[in-house]
Amino acid sequence: MKKTVALLCALVLAASACGGDSAGCDAIADDALVLIQDLINEFDELSLDDLNAAEEPAFVGEFETDAEALDERALDAGCSDATMEELMDARIGQLESTGLIGSALIDQLEEDGFGNFTE
Numbered sequence: 158m159k160k161t162v163a164l165l166c167a168l169v170l171a172a173s174a175c176g177g178d179s180a181g182c183d184a185i186a187d188d189a190l191v192l193i194q195d196l197i198n199e200f201d202e203l204s205l206d207d208l209n210a211a212e213e214p215a216f217v218g219e220f221e222t223d224a225e226a227l228d229e230r231a232l233d234a235g236c237s238d239a240t241m242e243e244l245m246d247a248r249i250g251q252l253e254s255t256g257l258i259g260s261a262l263i264d265q266l267e268e269d270g271f272g273n274f275t276e
Contacts, residue, residue, distance in 0.1 A: 182236035186244035188227055194252055196220050197263070201256035208258075242272040 199216040207214065231241075249267050254260040 181234040182240050182244060185227065185231050185234055185236065186241060186248060188230075189245065190248045190251060192220065192223055192227060197252060197254050197256075197259035200258040200262075201254055203256075203258075238272075242270065245271040 196216070199214065199220075203214065249263070249270070252259075252263045252266070254263055
């Protein structure tokens with residue numbers, strides 16, 4: 158779980174490491190939101206036994222791969238940290254969860270925003 162949250166933070170920071178046109182930054186923020194929502198959905202489907210398993214769930218590796226691809230797009234697009242944080246913060250309300258882990262993550266993002274959450 159800690160590794161997944163760290164990966165989520167790295168994804169948002171990577172997306173915010175750019176400084177380009179607003180349409181490109183908007184698209185990256187939209188795609189980051191979809192990736193984060195997919196991660197939340199996967200966590201929502203886990204049982205307590207799954208959460209306590211010694212092995213990392215397979216979807217975490219898929220998230221890492223997708224986050225790296227999004228990272229490359231973000232680096233190529235050139236969006237500023239402030240722009241990406243603003244775009245991601247504006248989208249937090251679109252995230253949904255039916256489970257404890259996803260809900261806790263969303264609550265933290267709503268409270269602190271992406272900028273503070275990733276520091």
